[in-house]
Amino acid sequence: MKRISLLAALALLGAQGAALAADPNLARNLAATCANCHGTNGNAVKGAGIDALAGVPKDKTLQKLADFKSGDKPASIMHQIAKGYTDEQLDLIAGYFAAQK
Amino acid sequence: MMLMKRRDFLKVGAAAGTMASLYGCAGGGKASGHVVVVGGGYGGATAAKYIRMWSEGGVQVTLIERNPTFISCPISNLVIGGSKTMEDITVSYEGLKNKWGVRVVQDEVVAVDAAKRTISLAKGGSMSYDRLVLSPGIDFMFGEIPALDNADAQAKILHAWKAGPQTVALRKQLEEMKDGGVYALSIPKAPYRCPPGPYERACLVADYFKKNKPKSKVVILDANEDVMSKKGLFTKAWSDLYKGILEYRPNSEVKDVDVANTTAILEFDKFKADVLNVIPPHRAGNIAAKSGLKLINNRWVDVDWLSMEVVGTPGVHVLGDAIFPAPTMPKSGHMANQHAKLASAAILNMLSGEAPSPTPVVMNTCYSYVDTKQAIHVTSVHQYDTATKTMQPVKGAGGVSAARNEMEGKIAMGWAKNIWADMLA
Numbered sequence: 433m434k435r436i437s438l439l440a441a442l443a444l445l446g447a448q449g450a451a452l453a454a455d456p457n458l459a460r461n462l463a464a465t466c467a468n469c470h471g472t473n474g475n476a477v478k479g480a481g482i483d484a485l486a487g488v489p490k491d492k493t494l495q496k497l498a499d500f501k502s503g504d505k506p507a508s509i510m511h512q513i514a515k516g517y518t519d520e521q522l523d524l525i526a527g528y529f530a531a532q533k
Numbered sequence: 534m535m536l537m538k539r540r541d542f543l544k545v546g547a548a549a550g551t552m553a554s555l556y557g558c559a560g561g562g563k564a565s566g567h568v569v570v571v572g573g574g575y576g577g578a579t580a581a582k583y584i585r586m587w588s589e590g591g592v593q594v595t596l597i598e599r600n601p602t603f604i605s606c607p608i609s610n611l612v613i614g615g616s617k618t619m620e621d622i623t624v625s626y627e628g629l630k631n632k633w634g635v636r637v638v639q640d641e642v643v644a645v646d647a648a649k650r651t652i653s654l655a656k657g658g659s660m661s662y663d664r665l666v667l668s669p670g671i672d673f674m675f676g677e678i679p680a681l682d683n684a685d686a687q688a689k690i691l692h693a694w695k696a697g698p699q700t701v702a703l704r705k706q707l708e709e710m711k712d713g714g715v716y717a718l719s720i721p722k723a724p725y726r727c728p729p730g731p732y733e734r735a736c737l738v739a740d741y742f743k744k745n746k747p748k749s750k751v752v753i754l755d756a757n758e759d760v761m762s763k764k765g766l767f768t769k770a771w772s773d774l775y776k777g778i779l780e781y782r783p784n785s786e787v788k789d790v791d792v793a794n795t796t797a798i799l800e801f802d803k804f805k806a807d808v809l810n811v812i813p814p815h816r817a818g819n820i821a822a823k824s825g826l827k828l829i830n831n832r833w834v835d836v837d838w839l840s841m842e843v844v845g846t847p848g849v850h851v852l853g854d855a856i857f858p859a860p861t862m863p864k865s866g867h868m869a870n871q872h873a874k875l876a877s878a879a880i881l882n883m884l885s886g887e888a889p890s891p892t893p894v895v896m897n898t899c900y901s902y903v904d905t906k907q908a909i910h911v912t913s914v915h916q917y918d919t920a921t922k923t924m925q926p927v928k929g930a931g932g933v934s935a936a937r938n939e940m941e942g943k944i945a946m947g948w949a950k951n952i953w954a955d956m957l958a
Contacts, residue, residue: 455890455891455892457587457878457882457890458890458892460587460878461874461875461878461890461893461894462894464583464874464878465871465874465894465895465896467874467951467955468867468870468871468898468948468951468952468955469898469947469948469951469952470951471951471954471955472582472586472954472955472958476951477947477950477951477954480946480947480950480951481943481944481946481947482944482947482948482951508910508934508938508940508941508944509898509910509912509934509941509944512912512930512931512932513896513898513912513914513930513931514930515914515927515929515930515931516894516896516913516914516916516927516930516931517894517914517927521894
């Protein structure tokens with residue numbers, strides 16, 4: 433039974449969704465694209481002036497990213513970066529950082 | 534014979550034990566084997582760390598680097614301008630060794646045998662690998678500027694396009710130049726390493742002249758038909774900050790030099806400078822061609838974007854400035870770091886018998902200073918496209934700074950500190 437509902441869910445997600453679900457390291461890999469500025473696993477260098485993302489609750493990060501995308505939150509660069517990722521990708525990234533210490 | 538000694542593996546393994554508990558991550562830890570990384574710059578150092586981190590110490594990593602410390606190209610223009618020192622752009626490899634258990638070998642790779650999966654070292658001996666990561670950066674095509682094709686000429690007419698002794702030497706030439714002198718900077722045709730870098734350098738030298746040698750001039754001799762990066766922001770900085778000091782000349786390819794007279798020879802013209810700084814055309818680091826890797830235009834390595842594996846050479850992955858770039862993708866340190874993460878993830882999958890991720894993403898940011906305090910950026914995000922089998926820039930994303938500003942001058946240093954730590958700490 434369980435197996436059938438999982439398959440059905442995958443079918444609903446469509447091809448892109450299936451690819452996402454099939455890759456267990458996708459969240460980790462996507463979050464690593466942010467590490468150049470926000471630090472490895474979101475642990476930014478202290479005192480370097482860019483916010484850490486490690487351990488920040490997922491909904492908080494997602495809200496900020498949505499506000500960057502919409503332009504509600506003023507930014508020097510994050511509005512341009514956030515628009516490069518799909519909402520599904522940002523969801524995975526925010527979840528990954530929330531789970532980091 | 535100097536094949537990897539078992540003793541060294543064991544030493545490295547002990548460091549890995551403590552590491553896994555500190556930096557453990559779900560889904561990793563299955564891969565094993567030996568990865569040799571050649572070149573400890575933005576690409577190679579990142580790959581060495583991330584392979585150790587993501588495999589939870591399961592994969593042994595040897596990093597082969599000819600220099601004793603990492604010296605950053607980004608920020609080095611501030612050393613040339615005089616507001617930063619070499620110390621500010623130098624980071625040790627101790628973090629990779631002690632925290633991540635990477636075996637760091639100071640040596641140079643002279644040959645790769647991709648069929649046998651071995652490399653040979655300049656100091657003698659060889660080493661075997663399961664996967665090889667080459668992050669060789671660039672080497673100059675001095676033959677394109679015939680009079681520069683010897684060591685004496687190269688000591689006088691500098692490129693300073695690899696950070697290190699040339700950075701120090703160019704700074705010295707600028708300090709020794711008389712007030713009223715001319716500094717000329719020649720830019721090769723694109724693609725070249727760090728598209729905004731030459732324009733940043735021109736700004737920072739002009740800033741130094743403005744404050745210290747106000748009768749002096751900066752002339753950019755650009756082989757390209759226009760400013761290659763952040764054009765609006767750079768030209769505004771030139772007219773607002775450096776009017777009468779900095780002159781930009783497009784379509785001015787330097788074909789040769791007259792070394793004794795520090796003169797650049799163009800197609801129809803000559804240009805005499807007091808300090809002549811020529812960035813020659815360049816190509817993938819020499820080891821790429823020497824290893825028989827497939828080059829595009831006889832210059833850049835052709836890679837598979839799902840893994841950074843070289844087309845036609847299984848087991849060898851190439852990162853950074855050495856590759857033939859995807860559309861609109863710049864040759865930058867930031868991008869090399871992203872290539873390294875893509876390759877690290879793919880290598881760990883491949884070492885576990887799995888296919889690489891089918892949906893990789895990379896992104897770039899280049900900050901440039903227009904004076905010692907104000908900076909500007911350009912950024913882009915690139916997603917893998919299955920139809921074209923390459924990375925495509927995301928439309929509607931990315932862009933440049935609204936205007937030069939001091940806040941981004943601070944963020945640019947924050948970027949440097951974070952990316953250096955992301956590679957090396």
